[in-house]
Every structure is written in structure tokens, then in C-alpha cells.
Amino acid sequence: MTDVDLRKLRYFVAVAEHLHFGRAAEELFIAQPVLSRQIRALEDEFGVRLFERDRRGTALTAAGEQLLADARPLLANADALRRRVIRADGGVETFTVGFMPGLIVTGVVRALAERHPGLVIDPIRTTWDDQTDVVHDGRVDVSVVRLPIDPRGLEVRPLYTEPRVVAMAADHPLAAKQTVGIADLAAEHLLQDPEIVPEWRDVALEWSPAARGLRADHPPVPAFRSVEEKLEYVAAGRGIIFLPLSVKAFYTRPDIAYAEVPDIAPNQVSLAWAAGRNSPLIEEFAELAAAEMPA
CATH class of the missing domain: 3.40.190.10 (Periplasmic binding protein-like II)
Known part of the structure; x- marks a missing residue:
């Protein structure tokens, strides 16, 4: 087998992420026929089919799923190598x-x-x-x-742990409390992945099987890009988030209240x-x- 061509791998990952040759070609700034030929060449090199294409669309095969899982870290390592070499050349x-x-x-x-x-x-x-x-x-x-x-x-080397607090709007019914229990927050709309706070997830599911912060009366959680964005939603009364204690010190504001939550694991x-x-x-x-x- 010949060595894997990183350029073809990048093309493959683009198609695998979009599951659409046209959109992947636009992202890569190449013509769609060229992209299709490169993907076929990659399939020939591996001797497997990476995509299934029919009238309903494009889907990854089992081999494609495996290649996608392995290609991302391989490409990231190649980028890391390039950056370190360029930095070293700077003298x-x-x-x-x-x-x-x-x-x-x-x-x-x-x-x-x-x-x-x-x-x-x-x-x-x-x-x-x-x-x-x-x-x-x-x-x-x-x-x-x-x-x-x-x-x-x-x-990965552990350094230390720190307690977590809950952030809520300043006019929230629990805002005046210094400490709240996780059970007090079971009905709240969580503005982050419930897997990050499994204690809340388990209590919320017990309180309501349709919970996880995504009940029918709660809109889907947006794709936040920063703590600042999450806190804007919190201040507007649209939900709560759990934060490490040190983060609280960096985001003190009059429209947000914080309370300690002793019955969740530290960060x-x-x-x-x-x-x-x-x-x-x-x-x-x-x-x-x-x-x-x-x-």
C-alpha cells in the first residue's frame, strides 16, 4: 500500500463532515468533479468504499467511519508538526x-x-x-x-480541583440564597451539556423523564461559543449554568447571582x-x- 496522501485525507474529511460533495468542494475551493476523482483515488488506494451515494444523499460506510475517526487526529498532528517547525525556523x-x-x-x-x-x-x-x-x-x-x-x-496530568457554583438571573427566586441543593434546580433550563453536570442530569430525569434541560416548554440550547454568551442568556432569565468557582470571580455582574452547590462534584x-x-x-x-x- 502506498503512503497516505494528507491532501486526499483533507478532502475526505471535508466530504465526511458535510456528507455533500458540492458543499465540501465549495469549502475546499476546488471543482466538484476534481473532488470526486480524489475521493475515488483514495478509495482505490485503500481498496474499500468510503461513501455510499444514492438519491437520498451521501453516507459514510463502516470503513469511512473508521477513516474519519483516525484522519482527524492524523491531520491535527500534521498541522502541529508544521507549526513547530515554522516556529523553530524563526530563530x-x-x-x-x-x-x-x-x-x-x-x-x-x-x-x-x-x-x-x-x-x-x-x-x-x-x-x-x-x-x-x-x-x-x-x-x-x-x-x-x-x-x-x-x-x-x-x-493528562491532574493539578487541582475547585468547587462549582450555579449562575442564575438576579431576579431568580433562589438568587438570595448563598447555597442551593441540586434538587432545588431540577426544574431549571440548563444552558449547557447535561453530561457536564451528571448530578443535575440524574435529579432532573427523576423529576421529569422529559428533562435534561430540553423539555417541551424549553427551547433548544444554542451553540454557545463563550462563557460571555451563556451569561447573557442567564441574565435574561432563560436558564442556568454551572461554573467553576474561579470563573465566577471573572464575571461578577449585577444582573447575575451565584450560589454554591455543595452536592455536585468539583471541577x-x-x-x-x-x-x-x-x-x-x-x-x-x-x-x-x-x-x-x-x-
Whole structure:
């Protein structure tokens, strides 16, 4: 078998994500016939069919599903390799650190910089959606993450835990309370994935089998891109969210109230980097983070 062509893999992933050759071709800025030929060539190289196409549309075969699962990390690793090589060619040693909202990496960054005066350290703010993507594609060397994450392809080292609070509108009936129980929130509209707060999910399902924050009287949860967007919905009285305690300190505002929720698990803060990377700087940063960052 010949070596896998990364360009063909990128074409395949575009089609697999859109399940539409026309839209994938537009995204890739190539003609649809060219894209179709490249996909056929990739199928010939593997000796399998990757897509089923009929009048109803395009669907992945079992082989296509497997290739999609493996292609994404492979392409991300290729992007990471390219970024690291380009940074090395710049003649200045650099080290990039991802961090989630509420997490302060300044102490660790300063400690590492003091040990390596010529090292340029760049912090990069991440979100729930990309806190591990930035590791896979090489935008950062390490990322201070909040669990849960998909650990595949990553080395993950726990740092510390912190309590979580519930955010609600300032005029919410529970807004004056310092502490609330998870059962008090079972009827609320949750503006985040229930899997992130399994304690709420289980109580809400017991309260109502149609719960999970998506009951018939509640609209679907939008695809939020930031904490700020979620808090706008909270302030408008359209639901609640659970946040780590440190995030609360960064988003104090008069139209939002916070309360401690002692009967949900704390948030785990960890350090993540690409599995298999043997970097003395990464190990040194991990040791400093363990010493500097405990809550």
C-alpha cells in the first residue's frame, strides 16, 4: 500500500463532515468533479468504499467511519508538526500555553521565564470547544484544561480541583440564597451539556423523564461559543449554568447571582499535552504548574 496522501485525507474529511460533495468542494475551493476523482483515488488506494451515494444523499460506510475517526487526529498532528517547525525556523525559542477562563497561569509562566531568560512564552486563551484542539493542532505546547475532555492522543496530568457554583438571573427566586441543593434546580433550563453536570442530569430525569434541560416548554440550547454568551442568556432569565468557582470571580455582574452547590462534584483542572512528545520544557512546566497552581 502506498503512503497516505494528507491532501486526499483533507478532502475526505471535508466530504465526511458535510456528507455533500458540492458543499465540501465549495469549502475546499476546488471543482466538484476534481473532488470526486480524489475521493475515488483514495478509495482505490485503500481498496474499500468510503461513501455510499444514492438519491437520498451521501453516507459514510463502516470503513469511512473508521477513516474519519483516525484522519482527524492524523491531520491535527500534521498541522502541529508544521507549526513547530515554522516556529523553530524563526530563530527564537518559543513555548505556548493554553488556559481556560478563570485559570491564571501567570505565576507558572513567570517561573519558567526566570529559568529560561531567552525563552518567549505566549499564553493563549481557550474555550470549552477548543481547549484540547489547540494541543492536537500545535497551537500550544501545553494546555491547562477543565475536565471532562477526550483524553485520546493526550498526556493528562491532574493539578487541582475547585468547587462549582450555579449562575442564575438576579431576579431568580433562589438568587438570595448563598447555597442551593441540586434538587432545588431540577426544574431549571440548563444552558449547557447535561453530561457536564451528571448530578443535575440524574435529579432532573427523576423529576421529569422529559428533562435534561430540553423539555417541551424549553427551547433548544444554542451553540454557545463563550462563557460571555451563556451569561447573557442567564441574565435574561432563560436558564442556568454551572461554573467553576474561579470563573465566577471573572464575571461578577449585577444582573447575575451565584450560589454554591455543595452536592455536585468539583471541577478538575489538569494539564494536557500531546502524547509521545518528549520535551524537557513540557516536563518542567508541568512540575512548576503542580507547585504554583493549586487552588
